[in-house]
Amino acid sequence: MATIKRQRADGSWEYIQMTGEDVITLKNDVAAHLADEVKHLKIGERAKWDAKETPEGAQAKADKAEQNAKEYAKQQSVDNEYYLMVQMIP
Structure with missing residues (x-):
């Protein structure tokens, strides 16, 4: 033993x-x-x-993607308003 x-x-x-x-x-x-x-x-x-990837790095990428999406959506909104205005002019 x-x-x-x-x-x-x-x-x-x-x-x-x-x-x-x-x-x-x-x-x-x-x-x-x-x-x-x-x-x-x-x-x-x-x-x-x-x-x-670190949590901080992932968060930074997510924040950047969110910012880019908001800027894209804002630009699309501006483009669509301009398009509608052009369509309304006889």
């Missing part, structure tokens, strides 16, 4: 008894987890992830 010290979620520690077979299984599980490239980002992948 082996005594293993592990940390609980609340930060406290506990000691558990494990057989040799359990220790080998635990070691293999940990190794498999660390090798899992889906769960763990590589350095290059982390850099790409960190460079993704």
